[in-house]
Amino acid sequence: MTDALSQLAQPASDDDGRAYPHRHLLGIEGLTRPDIDLLLDRSERFVAQNRQLDKKVSSLRGRTVINLFFENSTRTRTSFELAGKRLGGDVINMSVGTSSIKKGESLIDTAMTLNAMHPDALVVRHSESGAVHLLAEKVNCSVINAGDGSHEHPTQALLDALTIRRRKGRLEGLEVAICGDVAHSRVARSNIHLLSIMGARVRLVAPPTLLPSGIERMGVEVHHDMERGIAGCDIVMMLRLQTERMKGSFVPSVREYFRYFGLDVDKLQAAKPDALIMHPGPMNRGVEIDSLVADDIDRSLIREQVEMGVAVRMAILDILVSNQTEPWAKNQ
């Protein structure tokens, strides 16, 4: 296998000579500010394109993208599928779920099988942290992490950043509160990395049972009181609380959780008057977020996040695949 950098004989053009120097997108940790700027700038172009009647270009013509989802997902998978198709690529969806685990096939076997079909990019979601790294070591194509366990979900952080940047004009210097189940959240980790790299200040608001040990050493401010935690912030980012964690294991009940950590109109008053609300979806209305807040068209960015998701995924597919100058088979 040749080195990732050697694939960059002809870096993607029209970005003022900037190049994305990685073969995969496995996480935000390890990216630099220029990497992220490049991805966001490229995404902007696709936002405009996606609003046109004709949404299709041909930069992925002849290329194959496989969506390999070991965990159920509708939104992210659809978003990647649309992204690949709008770039003119051939997109295959594989929902492995439980079926091939039942057949006894290992993650690596599945990866090797798909690899033999010469895809150009694999988009992978898995319930185990590190599974996407493991897979990326075994295949020849680019790998995009669509969420691995509680580790990272880099495209979500990128689409969140794009959404914020478009509304606020910048990321640097913003106060962002991430609220909810940080312990089990890959979205939180990717956002903490990205926002810190881009110069925003991150606060976490959650009960201690939903905060992972040592998180304060990732450069964030930790709060257990929601109003204090979101006081004066520009962005309130809510996280989903999984149903199985609501019933006594991490928090005693839904109503108690909503009372102290659910975002409603009252608590939101602590934030800046122009504070914006985000949620990676799918929402549990009445658990972590009140419908009045979620549906507030002036403040809620939730639908915009979904729109940005497609653009961001087009950008990363476009950049990774256009970085590939030789057929992978030659490098084996």
Place this chain on the structure above:
Amino acid sequence: MRATLYKNARLLDPASGLDARGALLVRDGKIAEVGPQVFVDAIQADVEVVDCNGRCLAPGLVDMRVQVREPGDEHMETLASAQKAAAAGGVTTFATLPNTNPIIDDVSLLEFVERRAMEVGIANVHPYAAATKGLRGEEMTEFGMLAESGAVAFTDGEKAIADALVMRRALSYASIFKRTIVQHPEDPALAREGSANEGETATRLGLAGIPAVAEVMMVERDLRLVELTGGRYHAAHLSTGAAVDAIRQAKKRGLPVTCDTAPPYFALNEGAVVDYRTFARLSPPLRSEQDRLAVIAGLADGTIDAIASDHAPHDQDSKRVPFAQAEPGGVGLETLLAVSLDLVHTEAMELIDLLHRLTVAPARILGLPYGTLAVGGDADMVIFDLNRAGKVDPDRFASKSRNTPFDGRPIEGRVWRTVYRGTTVYDVDTEPPLPSRRRAFVDA
């Protein structure tokens, strides 16, 4: 049987404190003479002379914590391959954990292990028996009959004896047979779902953590039960400073407790798991740097009595999976001495003290008459180069498994010969006496 004279050696016998240049005479598989001056009858022509060229000659290592996969998973490690790995690592005595398939919780199974081990016969193999039936942590096994059949001690292997009442009774009952209860000290509830040391590293990787307190809590509880019952207790593979300290205090109070640690816990820290290296997924997990240093301090001041390899062979399929799904554990027989010698090279310990923890100390914990160079005892010895540099090469392991957390690690010190009951069972320089034996280290 002809006699063999090992001359020109640095003799190291931790049991007696001997550390001097001299020679050792083996006759009929026993140590006949040892010391700075050994006189060999000139008329006795039938003496083979081995010039050790100043190398260290110590008692064969005694490894009190080895997992073998026979019966059940012979493709990972058999009693034969484990003995070959032991010989390559300078280990002449080892104790096997009961967590095979089936579990060694019955006299007939124990005798199977003993019989299979004897068929190879290049190391003393002493099986532990399960402390509870099926390692379920509920009902005691037949301690008396198992002890009579050779069970060296009782343990639930990689599982903690979690129920306090079961532990209390096990400690009480085992004492009438003068057997020790060996505990895997980890609170199972706190460790549940966890796969790495709780803290920043695990959090960054998105892995559920096992907190350091899971270890000390179990040790402290057990120490109370030791106080209550007077039973003999051994805490295995300590990984945290807090647990080492708990044992230190217990020893000051005069409790009959001992403990060991394994090379990963003084040679590595949690940083080894970044990149999701499943070979560094161990049980207990690799801990923080402060814990690593506290383990070294515990070894240096004698709180930690013994070093065991914690040998845990696994096949590729058990390790080439996402981190949390990987089986915990690493092979260690062949790297035990070399990695432990780091403690001498970094001047954390004197060589004689280190060898004490690798030989006579574990032998005494298990009540075995090994680990010394005493005249009249079995000639079980390891002769090693203290300063020979190299690196760990798993492809050359005699073990059937390759899952070492020390893959590629530079090491200083190498086994030159291993002698078991007077017979050379490993020789780095000549064609090995057993097929498929390879060297565990390559020259740097």
